Amino acid sequence: MRCHPAAALGACCLLLAGPPAARAHAQPTTTVQFDREIVHILDNHCVMCHAPDGLAFPLVTYEQTYAARWKIRQDALNRHMAPWGAVAGYGVFANDNGLTQREIDFLSSWAESYGPRNNGQVYTGIAAAAPPPVQAHFDFSRWVLGNPDLQLPLPPTTLAPRQAATIQHATLDPKLTADRWLTGLEYKPGDRRVVHAVSFSVRETGQWLGGWTPWHPFVSLPPGLAYRLPAGSHIVADIHYYGAAGAVVDRGSLALHFASTPASLRAVINLALQAKSPVTAAAGSRKLVAAMTLEQDMNILALQPQILPGVQSIEVAARKPDGATQILLFARDIPLDWPTPYVLAKPLPLAKGTQLSVIEHYEAGAALPAAGIVLALSACPGTELASEPPPPRRALSPSPEQRFKLTGTVKSVDAGSGRVLVQHGDIPGFMGAMTMYYSVGKEADLKALAAGDEIQSDVVTGSATGPALENIKVIKKAH
Numbered sequence: 001m002r003c004h005p006a007a008a009l010g011a012c013c014l015l016l017a018g019p020p021a022a023r024a025h026a027q028p029t030t031t032v033q034f035d036r037e038i039v040h041i042l043d044n045h046c047v048m049c050h051a052p053d054g055l056a057f058p059l060v061t062y063e064q065t066y067a068a069r070w071k072i073r074q075d076a077l078n079r080h081m082a083p084w085g086a087v088a089g090y091g092v093f094a095n096d097n098g099l100t101q102r103e104i105d106f107l108s109s110w111a112e113s114y115g116p117r118n119n120g121q122v123y124t125g126i127a128a129a130a131p132p133p134v135q136a137h138f139d140f141s142r143w144v145l146g147n148p149d150l151q152l153p154l155p156p157t158t159l160a161p162r163q164a165a166t167i168q169h170a171t172l173d174p175k176l177t178a179d180r181w182l183t184g185l186e187y188k189p190g191d192r193r194v195v196h197a198v199s200f201s202v203r204e205t206g207q208w209l210g211g212w213t214p215w216h217p218f219v220s221l222p223p224g225l226a227y228r229l230p231a232g233s234h235i236v237a238d239i240h241y242y243g244a245a246g247a248v249v250d251r252g253s254l255a256l257h258f259a260s261t262p263a264s265l266r267a268v269i270n271l272a273l274q275a276k277s278p279v280t281a282a283a284g285s286r287k288l289v290a291a292m293t294l295e296q297d298m299n300i301l302a303l304q305p306q307i308l309p310g311v312q313s314i315e316v317a318a319r320k321p322d323g324a325t326q327i328l329l330f331a332r333d334i335p336l337d338w339p340t341p342y343v344l345a346k347p348l349p350l351a352k353g354t355q356l357s358v359i360e361h362y363e364a365g366a367a368l369p370a371a372g373i374v375l376a377l378s379a380c381p382g383t384e385l386a387s388e389p390p391p392p393r394r395a396l397s398p399s400p401e402q403r404f405k406l407t408g409t410v411k412s413v414d415a416g417s418g419r420v421l422v423q424h425g426d427i428p429g430f431m432g433a434m435t436m437y438y439s440v441g442k443e444a445d446l447k448a449l450a451a452g453d454e455i456q457s458d459v460v461t462g463s464a465t466g467p468a469l470e471n472i473k474v475i476k477k478a479h
């Protein structure tokens with residue numbers, strides 16, 4: 001390894017020495033704490049894979065994360081984890097799971113400072129019980145897009161122990177008797193240990209519908225746009241499996257969301273660029289190119305490059321009629337194990353006459369199909385789309401669980417939805433006095449409550465379903 005003498009001497013020493021027992025230059029303190037910054041990073045970038053029964057060893061508790069801190073530091077610094085190939089600065093993606101420089105700094109300085117948990121707060125147990133330990137959390141049970149219009153179970157797939165990477169195809173019949181317009185879809189694997197990615201398309205039209213990855217489990221088109229699903233058509237799921245230690249039977253399910261007002265919709269279509277005519281580039285690597293000129297105005301929504309072993313980089317660019325060039329995607333060090341679409345955070349309008357191009361570099365020895373390598377794009381033809389405020393970047397992972405104390409009066413009990421309406425006083429650190437709904441986890445608790453009861457309870461936040469009441473005590477019964 002070569003290190004620039006002035007640059008990051010510490011980092012070089014660490015790389016050479018591995019986890020050091022004693023380092024003269026170690027910073028003994030950091031302001032970064034597990035309970036704050038680190039849990040936040042794990043929630044947003046890691047626990048969708050690093051969870052019990054997930055794709056990789058759990059990074060949920062303080063102890064698990066502390067034990068892995070040197071590997072975490074290394075994988076964050078070399079951008080090996082979380083897996084994401086697009087280079088920052090060349091397009092903003094809704095499903096970007098790369099760590100920001102600031103997050104990398106947090107992880108590495110936390111590891112180097114012996115992983116502090118929190119600010120050393122001590123709970124005496126007199127006034128308030130110690131809160132439960134802070135942990136990373138990902139809610140696999142809920143549908144991010146809400147309750148679907150149609151849920152389709154996939155046929156079961158059996159994987160042998162330590163099954164090598166394989167792509168399985170499943171065909172689903174939504175039994176459509178008329179054309180329907182699809183505005184979103186969401187997927188749930190049956191067994192999270194073995195599914196790396198899924199890509200969906202329509203069998204009859206070849207329309208690409210987007211994909212699933214552990215960190216972005218849904219496709220949601222911008223308002224007013226939809227994919228057409230013709231009557232009688234089928235959805236094909238291409239599932240990328242990697243086996244687990246034992247045999248696994250996976251049975252996922254696909255949720256579909258249809259437009260209720262098809263009249264005013266604009267259709268989303270496919271574009272495809274077939275990168276080929278390999279030319280031998282200077283360093284012996286192979287360069288594949290493709291280009292197309294847009295014959296009408298187009299809004300680009302998402303890109304999905306096919307990636308094959310030996311890929312070095314992929315660059316997608318748009319050369320506009322005025323000569324300006326915009327890079328849509330630049331990816332290198334692309335993790336082959338994690339095929340992903342690149343979903344633009346905002347649809348990109350391109351005028352008629354724009355030239356779309358792709359350049360891919362492959363290692364000299366890479367086995368490449370003569371027909372070329374496909375880059376699929378989803379796009380909406382026509383004038384620029386009305387711009388909507390961008391969706392919250394991370395609607396996926398709720399913030400870590402927190403507990404507060406509530407005192408109030410039950411206004412009504414909704415047994416059907418498992419919720420109670422409570423009028424309560426100020427809850428310091430959470431919200432002011434108000435009347436609002438809370439879910440009640442335990443059915444017995446719910447049954448015991450009646451309108452007019454005065455209660456004391458814990459409010460638990462951080463769940464995807466909203467704040468919930470636990471440890472409910474009725475301090476005065478309604479009569």
Ligand code: HEC
Pocket residue numbers: 041042045046047048049050055056057068071072073075076081082083097099214215338
């Ligand atoms: C898309 C899934 C996925 C995401 C997201 C992800 N990982 Fe991983 N990670 C894996 C898999 C799979 C492995 C290898 C499995 C194993 O070793 O058990 C792994 C391995 C690791 C390793 C071990 C590497 C080694 O040398 O043994 C570390 C450390 C790690 N991940 C940290 C992280 C951190 C930190 C994040 C979040 C910033 C993260 N990962 C996000 C899937 C993921």
